[in-house]
Amino acid sequence: MTISTRKERQKEELRGKILHAAKELFMQKGFEDTSIRNIAEKIEYSPTTIYLYFKDKDDIFCELHREGFALLNQYFRPLAHVSDPYERLKAINKAYITFAMENGELYDLMFIINAPMKSIKKDESDWEEGSRAFAFLVNTIQECISKGYFSGMQPEVLAFTVWSMVHGIASLEIRNRCSVVESLNEKDLARKASDLVNEILDRMHRE
Amino acid sequence: MTISTRKERQKEELRGKILHAAKELFMQKGFEDTSIRNIAEKIEYSPTTIYLYFKDKDDIFCELHREGFALLNQYFRPLAHVSDPYERLKAINKAYITFAMENGELYDLMFIINAPMKSIKKDESDWEEGSRAFAFLVNTIQECISKGYFSGMQPEVLAFTVWSMVHGIASLEIRNRCSVVESLNEKDLARKASDLVNEILDRMHRE
DNA sequence: ATAATTTACTTAACGGTGTAAAGTTAAGGA
């Protein structure tokens, strides 16, 4: 029994090494510019070995996609203790942008890359972390609404809209479309824009 | 003279055919999944002929990028006649989403794709159309501010933020990240979200 | 009119890609 568990552990280890190498290369060079051969070389195995552990390149993508959402949830976790839902919502926005800026390539992989979303079935356990992250936002907004904020708006549509706002900022920054705004330092722009989103939400509720 | 102008015209025609074929294929299969060979086959020339007209694949990208902004400006043009700047701003938001939904792949190419932004130098004439589009937004917001809206906000930062909001919606839709919102028809979601952005702006100014 | 040059294009090739099939080697169980 111990011998087969050792084998299994070793398999799991190699699987982990592949993921680790893949993640590092994706972060460094991006998804498209990283080849299976690159990953294989990094872990000192033949390229085809990787296919014994993952169906294809997209399969590796899916796993890192899942890990990405787990990390995002780590950014969100402390915010669960913010009792005021409206303050929590604004904190979520800030945390989201921070996550995106600190993990640009991972963010790219999670939210921008053109990869087969069909292979990520939201009803499967793979999607648990992603589902949790979105639910956290929807619940927070739901609480806001029951406290009188955003009256008459549909929680899910609003959640998607708020998400869109911060995603817009993050993705323009990551895909380098900020250079049109000539007068400003690019790195500050995302931060300033996300602060502005929060200020816009604030002004909605002041009379 | 007539003979050399005919030659030049023919060269221009072939250049146009390459762009046309490339655009159609990009729309159909996306940028990454379209090869120079595909384009060549479509116009019934050898792949290398394309290199006589364009430096590389990115060069074709740049030209279509420019055409894309010209088309976006066509969506914006009628809005110049909306005299109230605040109404114009909301109309810009709507028009932007309409443009994105009606020209998904072109939008992708303009705002999402990972292509060498460095080769698009904003100080060159290539960028004229892009510059015009962003200036239209900034000017509209500038007018809003002088009419008392968005008091104390920086026009360019706000322009970028508003742009981010609608871009976020468009890009999540185009890159298929909307499926997390289970309860709603996906096609409606972008429309609903952009309406909500306008409503949020509206509520900012009601007491 | 003929020779030289230029233009417009093609063929062939290089080094890369994702991935599948077949082959190899070593360990485990009967």
Add this chain to the structure above:
DNA sequence: TCCTTAACTTTACACCGTTAAGTAAATTAT
């Protein structure tokens, strides 16, 4: 000891972007 299975590699296919060299026709020069 024989056989099966697991883990991995070699080889190969069909694609990719791009370059260098070659070709055939049209234009220009002598």
